[in-house]
Amino acid sequence: MSVQVTIREEACRGCQMCVDVCPTKVFTYDDAAAKARVSGVEDCIACLSCVYLCPSMAINEAGYTAVKNFYRDLDFSRRMERFL
Amino acid sequence: MNRTNRRRSRSRRRTPPAPAVQEKEYKGHQGNTRGHHVKEMEATRTTLQETMTFMTALAYGMEQMADRGANGMAFVAGKKLGAKLAETSQKTDDITQALDTVRKLLSANHCNWGFETFKRKAQPTLITKGADGAEKLELVFRDCMIRQSLFRYGHVQKGSMCYMMYGFFSGALEAILGRRAVLEVTHAGQNACLKCLTVHSKES
Numbered sequence: 001m002s003v004q005v006t007i008r009e010e011a012c013r014g015c016q017m018c019v020d021v022c023p024t025k026v027f028t029y030d031d032a033a034a035k036a037r038v039s040g041v042e043d044c045i046a047c048l049s050c051v052y053l054c055p056s057m058a059i060n061e062a063g064y065t066a067v068k069n070f071y072r073d074l075d076f077s078r079r080m081e082r083f084l
Numbered sequence: 085m086n087r088t089n090r091r092r093s094r095s096r097r098r099t100p101p102a103p104a105v106q107e108k109e110y111k112g113h114q115g116n117t118r119g120h121h122v123k124e125m126e127a128t129r130t131t132l133q134e135t136m137t138f139m140t141a142l143a144y145g146m147e148q149m150a151d152r153g154a155n156g157m158a159f160v161a162g163k164k165l166g167a168k169l170a171e172t173s174q175k176t177d178d179i180t181q182a183l184d185t186v187r188k189l190l191s192a193n194h195c196n197w198g199f200e201t202f203k204r205k206a207q208p209t210l211i212t213k214g215a216d217g218a219e220k221l222e223l224v225f226r227d228c229m230i231r232q233s234l235f236r237y238g239h240v241q242k243g244s245m246c247y248m249m250y251g252f253f254s255g256a257l258e259a260i261l262g263r264r265a266v267l268e269v270t271h272a273g274q275n276a277c278l279k280c281l282t283v284h285s286k287e288s
Contacts, residue, residue, distance in 0.1 A: 023270050023271030023273075023278045024204060024278070040205060042205045043204050043205050045202060045224050045273075045276050045278055046275055046276055047271060047273025047274065047275055047276040047277065047278065048273055048274045048275040048276075049271070049273040049274060051274075052274050064275070065226065066275060067226055067227050067228075067231075067232075067275050067276075068227070
């Protein structure tokens with residue numbers, strides 16, 4: 001599995017939340033530009049914590065396996081079916 | 085027709101009789117013969133869903149009442165289950181082989197709880213040995229039923245349910261390796277969790 005992580009530079013506010021949350025140190029902080037950079041994408045486990053946490057939604061991940069939401073309520077889905 | 089009869093006839097028109105409830109034969113999306121398999125799978129899923137509801141409610145209630153003690157209770161329950169499942173398994177000293185045995189055990193017990201070993205780029209070997217002789221390795225859990233249950237009910241991660249998993253792996257690996265094993269949650273994410281497995285030496 002090869003995960004691709006990209007940061008939209010113009011959206012990044014340099015809050016460093018992605019740097020703090022990542023368990024495998026995929027991000028580093030560029031002091032000069034005051035922005036986060038992707039430095040170790042090989043270690044990314046695709047936990048998606050950075051994607052969910054980023055306040056400006058600047059991080060995008062691709063090439064990972066998304067866990068299927070098998071917990072969805074079937075009865076609720078059946079009820080919703082008539083509106084779709 | 086007098087006024088009363090007119091009213092009666094109007095009310096009859098407004099409330100048509102309810103159609104008889106007929107159970108539709110489920111035939112899958114393309115109307116093929118695999119319909120009964122889909123139905124069977126849905127029934128299993130519903131059962132699983134009810135179990136998840138029950139388990140999460142139980143864990144949440146336990147956390148409210150016993151606070152941190154809930155983690156201990158869940159750990160012991162998981163450890164007993166792990167030890168029981170692995171008691172007849174082949175004993176080994178190799179950690180990766182022991183993990184394979186656990187994987188097979190889970191699969192044999194119809195448990196879809198996939199995990200994989202994880203090696204960082206800068207790490208020379210998969211298993212690192214500490215100064216005290218303890219062996220460490222990282223595991224990634226992707227499709228975790230505990231995470232799914234917790235998210236379904238909006239509960240926080242790293243709670244008593246995660247401790248049950250910690251206990252399960254600890255019990256199973258201790259039964260297979262004959263050494264003390266600890267599985268710590270390094271990071272609990274939305275799509276995957278990173279855990280650190282420490283297997284202590286026989287002397288410690």
